[in-house]
Amino acid sequence: MGLRKRKAADAIKEAKKSVYGARLRNVPSSPRKMRLVVDMIRGVEVFKALGILKFSNKEASRKVEKLLRSAIANWEQKNERKAEAGELFVKTVFVDAAPMLKRMRPAPQGRGYRIRKRSNHVTIFVDTINNNND
Secondary structure (H helix, E strand, C coil): CCHHHHHHHHHHHHHHHCCEEEEEEEECCCHHHHHHHHHHHCCCEHHHHHHHHHCCCCCHHHHHHHHHHHHHHHHHHHHCCCCCCCCEEEEEEEEEECCCEEEEEECHHHCEEEEEECCEEEEEEEEEHHHHCC
Protein backbone atom coordinates (compact mmCIF):
# COMPACT_ATOMS: atom_id res chain seq x y z
CA MET A 1 0.00 0.00 0.00
CA GLY A 2 1.34 3.41 -0.96
CA LEU A 3 1.80 6.29 1.45
CA ARG A 4 -1.19 8.24 0.14
CA LYS A 5 -3.55 5.26 0.49
CA ARG A 6 -2.19 4.43 3.94
CA LYS A 7 -2.83 7.99 5.15
CA ALA A 8 -6.37 7.89 3.73
CA ALA A 9 -7.00 4.49 5.35
CA ASP A 10 -5.70 5.75 8.71
CA ALA A 11 -7.94 8.82 8.48
CA ILE A 12 -10.97 6.60 7.82
CA LYS A 13 -10.00 4.32 10.71
CA GLU A 14 -9.73 7.32 13.09
CA ALA A 15 -13.13 8.61 11.96
CA LYS A 16 -14.72 5.20 12.63
CA LYS A 17 -13.49 5.23 16.24
CA SER A 18 -15.98 7.96 17.11
CA VAL A 19 -18.90 6.29 15.27
CA TYR A 20 -20.99 3.75 17.16
CA GLY A 21 -23.43 1.54 15.31
CA ALA A 22 -24.50 -1.83 14.05
CA ARG A 23 -25.50 -3.33 10.74
CA LEU A 24 -27.99 -6.08 9.95
CA ARG A 25 -27.57 -7.62 6.53
CA ASN A 26 -29.75 -9.78 4.25
CA VAL A 27 -32.99 -9.51 6.23
CA PRO A 28 -35.64 -11.50 4.32
CA SER A 29 -38.35 -8.82 4.24
CA SER A 30 -38.99 -6.03 1.80
CA PRO A 31 -37.20 -2.70 2.34
CA ARG A 32 -40.55 -0.89 2.25
CA LYS A 33 -41.87 -2.84 5.26
CA MET A 34 -38.62 -2.31 7.16
CA ARG A 35 -38.63 1.45 6.48
CA LEU A 36 -42.05 1.74 8.16
CA VAL A 37 -40.51 0.44 11.39
CA VAL A 38 -37.24 2.35 11.07
CA ASP A 39 -39.03 5.68 10.56
CA MET A 40 -40.67 5.30 13.99
CA ILE A 41 -37.34 5.41 15.86
CA ARG A 42 -35.23 7.87 13.85
CA GLY A 43 -33.88 10.62 16.13
CA VAL A 44 -35.46 9.16 19.28
CA GLU A 45 -33.69 8.46 22.60
CA VAL A 46 -32.58 4.80 22.56
CA PHE A 47 -34.53 3.50 25.56
CA LYS A 48 -37.70 5.15 24.27
CA ALA A 49 -36.98 3.61 20.86
CA LEU A 50 -36.63 0.17 22.48
CA GLY A 51 -40.05 0.66 24.07
CA ILE A 52 -41.57 1.68 20.73
CA LEU A 53 -40.11 -1.40 19.05
CA LYS A 54 -41.07 -3.75 21.88
CA PHE A 55 -44.76 -2.86 21.62
CA SER A 56 -44.95 -2.55 17.83
CA ASN A 57 -46.90 -5.37 16.21
CA LYS A 58 -44.75 -5.41 13.06
CA GLU A 59 -42.53 -8.45 12.48
CA ALA A 60 -39.64 -6.24 11.37
CA SER A 61 -39.61 -4.43 14.73
CA ARG A 62 -38.23 -7.54 16.49
CA LYS A 63 -35.17 -7.56 14.24
CA VAL A 64 -34.63 -3.80 14.53
CA GLU A 65 -34.94 -4.05 18.33
CA LYS A 66 -32.18 -6.67 18.44
CA LEU A 67 -30.03 -4.52 16.13
CA LEU A 68 -30.53 -1.44 18.32
CA ARG A 69 -29.49 -3.43 21.41
CA SER A 70 -26.35 -4.44 19.51
CA ALA A 71 -25.59 -0.81 18.63
CA ILE A 72 -26.00 0.19 22.30
CA ALA A 73 -23.68 -2.65 23.33
CA ASN A 74 -21.10 -1.49 20.76
CA TRP A 75 -21.25 2.04 22.22
CA GLU A 76 -20.81 0.64 25.74
CA GLN A 77 -17.87 -1.52 24.59
CA LYS A 78 -16.03 1.39 22.94
CA ASN A 79 -16.66 3.81 25.83
CA GLU A 80 -16.12 1.23 28.60
CA ARG A 81 -19.21 2.31 30.57
CA LYS A 82 -22.94 1.60 30.70
CA ALA A 83 -25.44 3.70 28.76
CA GLU A 84 -27.70 5.79 30.97
CA ALA A 85 -31.29 6.85 30.27
CA GLY A 86 -31.43 10.05 28.26
CA GLU A 87 -27.79 9.86 27.17
CA LEU A 88 -27.94 8.09 23.79
CA PHE A 89 -30.18 8.67 20.81
CA VAL A 90 -30.61 7.10 17.38
CA LYS A 91 -28.49 9.39 15.22
CA THR A 92 -28.87 7.74 11.83
CA VAL A 93 -30.81 4.74 10.65
CA PHE A 94 -31.38 3.67 7.08
CA VAL A 95 -32.52 0.70 5.03
CA ASP A 96 -30.92 -0.35 1.76
CA ALA A 97 -32.13 -2.92 -0.72
CA ALA A 98 -30.26 -6.23 -0.71
CA PRO A 99 -30.08 -8.77 -3.53
CA MET A 100 -33.42 -10.11 -4.71
CA LEU A 101 -34.28 -13.78 -5.13
CA LYS A 102 -36.09 -14.19 -8.46
CA ARG A 103 -38.52 -17.09 -8.79
CA MET A 104 -41.15 -18.22 -11.26
CA ARG A 105 -44.74 -19.09 -10.40
CA PRO A 106 -46.93 -21.20 -12.68
CA ALA A 107 -49.64 -19.19 -14.38
CA PRO A 108 -52.56 -20.06 -16.68
CA GLN A 109 -52.04 -21.11 -20.29
CA GLY A 110 -48.44 -22.23 -19.84
CA ARG A 111 -47.14 -18.85 -18.75
CA GLY A 112 -45.00 -18.07 -15.73
CA TYR A 113 -45.33 -15.09 -13.43
CA ARG A 114 -42.19 -13.59 -11.95
CA ILE A 115 -41.88 -13.45 -8.14
CA ARG A 116 -39.31 -11.11 -6.57
CA LYS A 117 -38.43 -12.07 -3.01
CA ARG A 118 -36.89 -8.90 -1.63
CA SER A 119 -34.43 -8.51 1.22
CA ASN A 120 -32.73 -5.55 2.87
CA HIS A 121 -29.79 -4.24 4.89
CA VAL A 122 -30.40 -2.07 7.99
CA THR A 123 -27.77 0.25 9.51
CA ILE A 124 -28.13 2.07 12.85
CA PHE A 125 -25.78 4.66 14.36
CA VAL A 126 -26.20 5.91 17.94
CA ASP A 127 -24.57 8.95 19.49
CA THR A 128 -24.61 10.83 22.78
CA ILE A 129 -26.92 13.81 23.02
CA ASN A 130 -24.16 16.24 24.08
CA ASN A 131 -22.03 15.25 21.03
CA ASN A 132 -24.91 16.32 18.80
CA ASN A 133 -24.76 19.92 20.10
CA ASP A 134 -21.04 20.36 19.29
